[in-house]
Ligand SMILES: [Ca+2]
Ligand SMILES: [Ca+2]
């Protein structure tokens with residue numbers, strides 16, 4: 001028995017010898033720490049998700065944030081993107097531009113700069129598309145995008161229509177964008193990513209008894225079953241299951257929450 005204990009002890013010692021340098025290495029690598037200075041920096045921006053009850057995929061996709069030295073003072077400024085109230089609840093929110101005060105604090109200059117956004121925002125990107133030395137701001141939105149030209153005096157001008165970058169011809173769900181000079185002519189070009197088709201034509205209704213819920217669903221990239229599940233969960237919440245009652249074209253489904261009876265769901 002003593003021999004076995006000696007062997008085990010020797011093995012443990014050998015193992016620790018092997019492990020010890022790794023732990024030290026990890027400790028060395030983890031010396032960098034971050035401190036949350038949001039309040040101290042004066043950044044009061046709060047993202048409003050926009051959901052009413054269970055969120056739809058649109059409300060899960062934001063928000064974007066992008067940084068640039070928009071006024072050329074050598075200090076990086078921050079732009080936050082916000083969503084909007086799409087349910088008529090009277091909730092007023094907007095995007096926010098925070099100017100770097102060079103002392104660890106920031107000031108909200110959105111109103112002065114004129115860059116609140118014009119719709120349900122998703123992403124943003126800075127880029128000096130006209131090479132005047134001041135970065136301009138492009139915001140992707142659900143619906144029409146917005147391009148703000150930097151006037152160089154702390155203010156911006158909405159030049160979306162003039163620039164032709166509203167993007168409605170490519171759909172509504174503009175998820176993100178990037179500036180890149182793809183043809184190397186010295187002028188930045190703009191690439192905008194559009195997510196699934198999601199517009200008024202793809203609004204669906206879920207009717208269960210006297211309860212009718214409008215849901216926003218998608219016509220591309222989603223299976224019909226997923227749409228049904230979205231419908232069911234909007235009506236009954238999570239833990240809802242569904243099964244087909246009639247052929248899919250009749251769109252009658254039976255749904256139920258766990259432990260409850262099956263109920264008929266008509267999907268239009
Ligand atoms: Ca700055
Ligand atoms: Ca510019």
Ligand SMILES: [Ca+2]
Pocket residue numbers: 180181182183184185186187188189
């Ligand atoms: Ca170019």
